[in-house]
Amino acid sequence: MTEQGIGAAVARREDRRFVTGQGHYTDDINRRGQTHACFVRSPHAHATLNGVDTAAARAMPGVRGIFIGEDMAEVGPLICGWAITDVNGEPHRAPPHPALAIGKVNFVGDAVAVVIADTLEQAKDAAAAVDVDYGILGAVVDPATAAPDGQIQIHETAPGNLSYEWAIGDQAAIDAAFEGAAHVTSLEFTNNRLVPNAMEPRACIAEYEDGTGDYTLYLTSQNPHVHRLVMSAFHGLAPEHKLRVVAPDVGGGFGSKIFIYAEEVVLTWASRHIGRPIKWTAERTESFLTDCHGRDHVTKAELALDGDGKFLAMRVNTIANMGAYLSTFASAVPTYLYATLLAGQYTTGGIYCNVKAVFTNTVPVDAYRGAGRPEAAYVVERLVEAAAAETGRDPAELRKTNFVPTDAFPYETPVIMQYDCGDFAGSMDQALDLAGYSGFQARKAESKAGGKLRGVGFSSYIEACGVAPSAAAGSLGAGVGLWESANIRFNPTGNVQLFTGCHSHGQGHETAYAQIVADKLGVPYEQVDVIHGDSAKVPFGMGTYGSRSAAVGGSAIVKAADKVIEKGRKIAAHALEASEDDIEFAGGNFTVTGTDKAMNIAEVAFTAYVPHNYPEGLEPGLDETAFYDPLNFSFPAGTHICEVEVDPETGSVSIERYAAVDDFGVLINPLIVEGQVHGGIGQGVGQAMLEQAVYDNDGQLISGSYMDYTMPRADDVPNYDVGFNGVPSPLNPLGVKGCGEAGAIAAPAAVMNAVHDALSDVGVGHIEMPATPLRVWQAIQDAAA
């Protein structure tokens, strides 16, 4: 490890501009002649559009144009890019999702028209004057009752409000395994619906240049090239070479900025019609109403154990709420990103999972930090903890009894995953230590003396990261490949620009990627700049989500660095008058084996651009691009242990201790990794105790502002005890696994297991997330009654 290479806790270089207010976000950009868009949105969850009268609005000052769905029918509906095949071998039902509604609106916030005017105030005034005649229909809100016959139908092409019924595993074999079980644990619960709440709301500016026919779209995107591809290939807005997508600084995404939304499609299309750049920035209310939400499952889960506590089989039935339409990657979340993780860290004999994906009159649901894996970890870890309690076993011991042993890797799970490596028991032992588990009973007694209930909860999660091997993803229905690109460009003076297809929106790539380049090429860290987020600058790339940026994007960087070294070797051999085979590369220097003849990589770069004395036939320049397609997912795993104290008088829960031991393989920058763990746990605590998107029966979002939607605050979380037990992944050149989502995946189960443990003392058997004071107090009352 060099001082600022792989493994060094380098402070994030991007933080200087972020914390001093010098970040450069989409809304900070203003283009000459820029106009402003305001969307007319449905106030109803479900209604027919009987007429949209824009005449009065058109006559208002500053208005440049007003468009409704029919005006842009040529653009085609928003797509879902992952095709699920249902239990009958049929493709999922993905009813048309026009960017501006045609004929019908299906959720509160569904865009009906766009008003474009010289100022935002004028656009808002005119939008208020658009007269929409709605024929209000009954709304379908509760996913649990969305599908049965007789319900209100949302889409003609999705009978029973069902997008698909999908299953994995051999149902008959699993049912048989349950027959012979010594004990069956059975739970029913919901995985609460969350609003992503990135600090920066979604925004875009679309600009069309008549002189060249070029479009530029500035956008809050996690994957600018994916946006460009979809808008070009599926919406025909512009050919790819005529559409530039720029995602500048992006203030958080958590998945919500992966997707192709109505607003950017409408603005790009309209910019040509208006002949002016158009800007739109979501107001916070719009973010609540229209950003894709996360989670929202209703699940019945069962675990069968034999007399020794071995897990024989698992059976899971889930209803997944898709919202009103299938968003970009929505269909993959409750299937391949969920059911394939139900083995957890265990050798469970067999698993069957059935998923019904239903439509409701709510905003679409799609990937949100963890995407399917938090839901899976919650199923598995709640089941295991409940099984331990029911059979009188220590939860740590029961887990150890069932862990995949370290010598069993690579390990094939019953749900099509192949785990590469891991040390589950080692992480558990380290976590028990870090959590001071042996002192728990004493702390519990102390709490009791103070009138409080104390509980401890475990979460031994696993996740699949490094999304994703393209062929495997393709065979499961993905519409794209999931490789990544990197371009390392030396300048003649020896400094380096790294162009990556990944995108940083809080992850710290500008620091971590520079560390990888510095480490691999021996260039000083300060002399490496990382460029991302502009389709006109970076090679085609798939973007950042699914904790892929280190395992896939980082591996592409290593491959590009290898190419640089290979070419450099030729240049150095020539200059040093040695055979290529005798050139060694280390620490930035090409040396001739067994001599003190050496040439620094900066000199090699200079020679490449000023090739006066240069190998014959070799191209000038030192500029190498690599594409990396992963061999498999990576499997970060670990054990988190949470300790809570409950005030039974008020129902308040406070997290007293939280220990996390994670295996992320090799850490590129432990400081950044710890930060990701902290943030992830914070979001997981939010899901477990605070956050919930609540729709009323009419489909109105009740928790539609920060007055009612509880975001985790600093004083809601404890100081975390974080440890690492890294087992390098053998499947990628960095040995990394991915850390961006782990906290959010592990924490909900750890917290809720602790809450259940505490409340078991007063006879409470079940409580749903979020465990708010009201819920906890009510559960205690009900148990006492």
Add this chain to the structure above:
Amino acid sequence: MYNFEYRKAGSVDEAAGIVGSDEDAKLLAGGMTYIPTLKQRLASPTTVVDLNGVGGLDGISADGNGVTIGAMVRHAAVAASADVAAAIPALADLASHIGDPQVRNRGTLGGSIANNDPAADYPAALVGLGATVQTNKRAIAADDFFTGLFETALDQDEVVTSVSFPRAGKAAYMKFPNPASRYAIAGVFVAQAADGVRVAVTGAGPCVFRVGEMEAALAANWSADAVAGIGIPADGLNEDIHASAEYRAHLVTVMAKRAVAKAG
């Protein structure tokens, strides 16, 4: 925001004159409630009259009877005031738990009580201590000032100038915060006030109210136990996704008990 005329008032009388002659004109204090209202286009005033330039509304003074706090005094200033801490520490403590630092640095006593949000903290202090609201026209006893949900006794041409809080014996405020907004789900101010024991409840109902039964019990026996068994009816209390009426009723008793314990 809709367009409106902005006027920076130079005096209380000027401000009162403008709002008195135009029922669509509105006063602006710290803007913590009113600016978001404007931004969301929930109000379209003709004129917004800014009180921030008006002299004499931002002082805190203490004497043997109590403390008088100007209408434009920020929550942070009350929380940090040595005079308030010396005269009525419970009041400084209450102010220190309003909102977050930004809100405490902008939000004002006058704006808070004029708005009379059912979940605001100050109304509990005013009623719990038997304070007097001073306006440009008259003095109004706290018991008469808060008249209903977002309703006060203020006339259209009336500007709050200050509030006088009489010294109390033992006093304390306990609130159970709404987890999202951190306003009070139930907040209880208990005090051995100048005119006897007072128990004022905010957050639980549509408007701050007193609990006579608790006041009587505490007058006889100032101890947490004295109120522990006194419940209030859930009928008519607020209900939302954070708390049922029953839960609020329960919390009133718990907060009352804890407030008495905190008061010592």
